[in-house]
Amino acid sequence: MKIIITISIIILGFFYTQAQTEGEWIVPEEEAALLSPFEFTADDVKAGEELYLLNCKSCHGDPGKGNYIALQPPPGDITTDKIQHNSDGAIYHKLKTGRGPMPAFENVLTPNQKWQVIAYIRSFNDDYVQKVAVEIPETAFGGKIDVLVNYMKDENKLQASFIGHKDDETQPIVGAEVHAFAKRKFGKLTLDQVRKTDDKGLVAFNLPDDLPGDSSGYVQLSLGLVNMELYGEINKDKSLAFGVPTYLPPLNEERAMWNVRMKAPIWLLITYHGALLTVFGIIFYILLQLRNIYLEGKKNEED
16 A cells, blocks of 8 residues: 555656646746846857857757757747747746756856857847847946855854945945855865845855865865856855865875876786786797797708
């Protein structure tokens, strides 16, 4: 009976997920109203085409050919009304967040690259008239932006403040999207979700309890503003002791394939020297046979 109930729950969960995936993709109003900070040019369309071929063509196919792959929901052809009816902000949001089989390109493409992809998509719409965000929001600063990072140990949260300085004036950076990463040996680990600064320029991230750190528990962090087209490339690196102390031996400490000869794996040393002995043994055997042939030939000549 328990097995039947479990299977039923799994099946219902599958169909519920499927229904959610196939439903209408609703974009928040503030995201749908987003406009490009620059006017699309022929160079942007060209750059967008290269990005599309690299990241999008495998699913959406060739524009105007209708040869997109069979997924559920179907990706669709970028020249059709299904995609062209979206606002620029809606397409930007979908590129950024992804859904179902469509991956999120938030950390794959820069904001400018996302707009260039949109420029390429719009190049197939003769009726499209671009609207540009000619005014930068008042919270955006054209001057220096200071980033202060604080670890709130009792709540196990990471707090950062973004304060702009321009013409001897100070103003918090309000409503800016911020992402946080933990640096790993290979790449970066995303911490929490992208969050927005409040009216004081503050933003807080929840930290995992079991994130490995160095031998003292320190973790290398990197925080940055997502809205690079408005604020420029603002990043802050910080080392904080909120991780689990972990001893990571140097790559040359133990026996390994990439280590020096004296610390190479035993099996590799045995295999290597065994192969050398085998090769030299074969060479010696061939030379010995050649010598025997020579002596046998000389003996026949004497007879």
